[in-house]
Amino acid sequence: MKKAILAVLLVVLAVCVGWQTLRASRTRIDPRIAKFNEDAENLLFALQQYKEFAGAYPTGNNLDIARALSGHGDKKIVILAVRKSDLNQKGEIVDPWGTPLQFYFTANSVLIRSAGPNKVFEDSSAPNCDDLFRSN
Numbered sequence: 001m002k003k004a005i006l007a008v009l010l011v012v013l014a015v016c017v018g019w020q021t022l023r024a025s026r027t028r029i030d031p032r033i034a035k036f037n038e039d040a041e042n043l044l045f046a047l048q049q050y051k052e053f054a055g056a057y058p059t060g061n062n063l064d065i066a067r068a069l070s071g072h073g074d075k076k077i078v079i080l081a082v083r084k085s086d087l088n089q090k091g092e093i094v095d096p097w098g099t100p101l102q103f104y105f106t107a108n109s110v111l112i113r114s115a116g117p118n119k120v121f122e123d124s125s126a127p128n129c130d131d132l133f134r135s136n
Helices: 002-027 029-056 062-069
Strands: 102-103 109-113 132-135
Touching: 002 109, 029 062, 029 132, 062 102
Parallel strands: none
Antiparallel strands: 102 109, 109 132
């Protein structure tokens, strides 16, 4: 009887461990998504610093924003936020898949958008959209 109970407990334990392992593998985050999240947080912080020094967020497209953060904009404010490896040949800030990021500004907030793994900006309401977003 004790052996039967022990055997049942071992089976239950094995099933629980297997279930947790499967669950953890499904929720494990892709390293590139983790990199995007970290880079976006750094950019949001840098853009907020820029706004504090300049009085407003930088304007223009991705290249203009990259130039402004590196001190090559009108305000000549240097905010070290982007590694050279995070820029493409044009000087645009890119996501971990090499696609230039998109920036959207309001008076008090910033939204950073990545095209995600498929490198295509999609309608965010589409069921298979893999675009990534971060805002402050």
